[in-house]
Amino acid sequence: MFTIIAVDISGRHRIHAGYFMVCAAVSIEVTPTSIEKVNEINTAAFLFSAAPELTDIVKIIESTAEKIKAKGPIIIERGDLFNTDEPLAKSLFTREMRYQESIGERKAIEVAHHVSLSSRNLLLKENGMDVRVFEE
Amino acid sequence: MKSEYEKTTTTKDQNEKTRGINDYNEDKIDWREGMNPYQEAGGESKRNVILVMRTNPDSDSDDNQRKLQEFKELTRALNDKVVDVIVQERYPDRKYNVGSGKAKEIAIAARDLKANRIIYYDPLSTSQIYNISKLCNEAGASCRVMDRFQLILDIFAERATTHRSKLQVELARLRYELPNAKMLISLSKKEERAGWGGLGDYEDSYEQDIKKRIARINAELKKADLEEEARRIYRHKNGFFVVSLAGYTNAGKSTLFNALSGEQTKSLDMFFTTLIPKTRALRIGKRKLLLTDTVGFIEDLPHFLVDAFRSTLEGIYFSDMILLVIDFSEPVEHIRKKLAICHETLWEKSTSNIITVLNKSETMKLSERKSKLRELSHLIYNPIFISAKTGMGIPDLKEEINANLPLLITQTISLPNNEKGAAALSWFYDNGLVDEILYGNYMTFEFSATEDVMAKTDEMVARVN
Numbered sequence: 001m002f003t004i005i006a007v008d009i010s011g012r013h014r015i016h017a018g019y020f021m022v023c024a025a026v027s028i029e030v031t032p033t034s035i036e037k038v039n040e041i042n043t044a045a046f047l048f049s050a051a052p053e054l055t056d057i058v059k060i061i062e063s064t065a066e067k068i069k070a071k072g073p074i075i076i077e078r079g080d081l082f083n084t085d086e087p088l089a090k091s092l093f094t095r096e097m098r099y100q101e102s103i104g105e106r107k108a109i110e111v112a113h114h115v116s117l118s119s120r121n122l123l124l125k126e127n128g129m130d131v132r133v134f135e136e
Numbered sequence: 137m138k139s140e141y142e143k144t145t146t147t148k149d150q151n152e153k154t155r156g157i158n159d160y161n162e163d164k165i166d167w168r169e170g171m172n173p174y175q176e177a178g179g180e181s182k183r184n185v186i187l188v189m190r191t192n193p194d195s196d197s198d199d200n201q202r203k204l205q206e207f208k209e210l211t212r213a214l215n216d217k218v219v220d221v222i223v224q225e226r227y228p229d230r231k232y233n234v235g236s237g238k239a240k241e242i243a244i245a246a247r248d249l250k251a252n253r254i255i256y257y258d259p260l261s262t263s264q265i266y267n268i269s270k271l272c273n274e275a276g277a278s279c280r281v282m283d284r285f286q287l288i289l290d291i292f293a294e295r296a297t298t299h300r301s302k303l304q305v306e307l308a309r310l311r312y313e314l315p316n317a318k319m320l321i322s323l324s325k326k327e328e329r330a331g332w333g334g335l336g337d338y339e340d341s342y343e344q345d346i347k348k349r350i351a352r353i354n355a356e357l358k359k360a361d362l363e364e365e366a367r368r369i370y371r372h373k374n375g376f377f378v379v380s381l382a383g384y385t386n387a388g389k390s391t392l393f394n395a396l397s398g399e400q401t402k403s404l405d406m407f408f409t410t411l412i413p414k415t416r417a418l419r420i421g422k423r424k425l426l427l428t429d430t431v432g433f434i435e436d437l438p439h440f441l442v443d444a445f446r447s448t449l450e451g452i453y454f455s456d457m458i459l460l461v462i463d464f465s466e467p468v469e470h471i472r473k474k475l476a477i478c479h480e481t482l483w484e485k486s487t488s489n490i491i492t493v494l495n496k497s498e499t500m501k502l503s504e505r506k507s508k509l510r511e512l513s514h515l516i517y518n519p520i521f522i523s524a525k526t527g528m529g530i531p532d533l534k535e536e537i538n539a540n541l542p543l544l545i546t547q548t549i550s551l552p553n554n555e556k557g558a559a560a561l562s563w564f565y566d567n568g569l570v571d572e573i574l575y576g577n578y579m580t581f582e583f584s585a586t587e588d589v590m591a592k593t594d595e596m597v598a599r600v601n
Binding site for chain 1: 192194195196472475476479480482483484490492513514515516517
């Protein structure tokens with residue numbers, strides 16, 4: 001069993017308010033094929049006026065994951081980092097990270113995705129933010 | 137000219153001939169010589185092939201090397217001769233995928249080396265195929281320009297021997313062609329455009345033709361899938377456990393299948409040796425099970441191929457257990473990538489137990505095996521070291537399969553000791569495990585079986601009594 005920190009970001013598209021993103025970091029114990037236990041969850045919201053760049057995304061992920069007490073590598077979906085090659089992506093982080101590989105890690109990312117998406121929906125509703133997609 | 141590919145793909149209805157783009161071209165399209173992207177030069181003999189690979193700057197060079205090696209192996213599966221390998225590091229070019237200078241170099245190499253095919257690792261758009269073909273034609277080379285997807289399709293087309301697999305390959309090819317259909321016709325008629333909307337009929341009719349053929353094949357495959365599903369349900373209801381061999385292509389699945397089942401299925405050191413699933417019944421301990429050997433996975437498997445072979449892959453997803461076979465003699469990084477691809481293919485749809493079978497383990501020492509296992513522990517579940525070739529570890533694997541199969545329910549059954557009872561007893565033998573029988577006025581025994589079979593026992597006993 002391994003402890004990992006699965007991270008997912010929801011809201012990468014532009015709405016009228018700008019780029020309103022919610023990042024979820026979930027500390028999970030996984031086996032190669034399943035999730036055994038969820039230890040801890042941290043979420044953080046970010047509002048950008050312009051489209052976030054790769055370095056912005058790295059900062060968002062690291063600042064969310066650092067609040068998690070349990071240690072373990074950060075596991076991210078490849079698409080979240082603009083499909084950047086893994087060696088280059090690794091060099092941008094100050095701690096251990098890799099892309100999802102095993103079935104257990106994929107399931108963990110799925111959990112993080114549900115957390116970030118539902119948190120974002122809740123925040124949008126609570127703040128009465130305009131969710132219409134921005135069109136030029 | 138008719139390609140080898142079209143020669144191998146025919147549909148059930150012989151009167152309604154399966155038409156590839158070339159057949160269509162004969163009627164309506166006038167390709168300029170040497171510019172048809174589907175044209176094949178070289179005929180039946182061993183083809184000369186030039187492989188082209190573009191790599192991104194800053195990408196992992198070891199990984200690129202692995203991809204290139206795999207690319208070469210793929211061409212070997214069609215018995216082609218690689219006459220040149222051209223690699224360029226740059227971001228993709230819109231017109232030629234590689235740089236224009238490199239594209240000219242490729243065209244000249246194709247002419248000098250008498251290449252029959254130029255195969256790109258990257259997926260090519262129709263206009264890129266057209267532009268590269270045009271360049272080759274201008275250089276005096278006569279060859280077919282294709283990408284890795286088309287190469288995989290060709291391999292599948294050559295291996296497809298059953299009606300169902302031929303339909304699946306045909307479906308995959310049509311799905312691949314569909315988004316490019318309009319562009320293909322438009323490019324072929326570039327020289328003779330009559331004016332605005334002048335070619336609308338050609339473009340639409342070809343696209344409509346493809347769509348109709350996709351619908352027809354889908355309907356036919358649906359019928360075959362229903363039969364397959366019924367067979368699967370029947371097997372489960374009759375107490376068989378289904379165990380599937382899955383894994384990256386050329387991992388040794390067919391060799392392991394032969395070692396476990398005592399069969400002599402074709403197993404070669406080649407990609408995609410098995411395309412059509414094979415199932416054999418065997419006994420492990422007292423348990424009856426069905427072992428299925430199926431098609432291997434590959435990196436970046438095109439989605440249209442996954443869709444077309446969905447029903448074949450479902451055979452893996454719905455099995456009771458998956459033996460995930462890995463070639464453990466390869467370097468750690470290669471194994472990691474291949475395992476990640478296998479997990480990606482299985483993760484969403486499969487809930488089966490997994491045993492990771494580390495094949496070709498006889499090639500390394502125990503310490504080396506353990507160190508590799510440690511490095512890959514996050515990807516390897518229930519590991520078993522084996523050698524399908526020498527038989528090393530096969531008894532351990534059988535034990536592990538037995539231990540991981542779904543649990544059986546046990547019940548005490550009493551049947552009258554008469555003719556009817558004896559007939560019923562044979563049903564119990566066929567559908568589960570019968571332990572020692574005590575004979576008296578009644579035959580009493582312990583019967584172990586799956587939930588499905590157990591649901592039928594009351595009815596069976598009531599009928600006899």
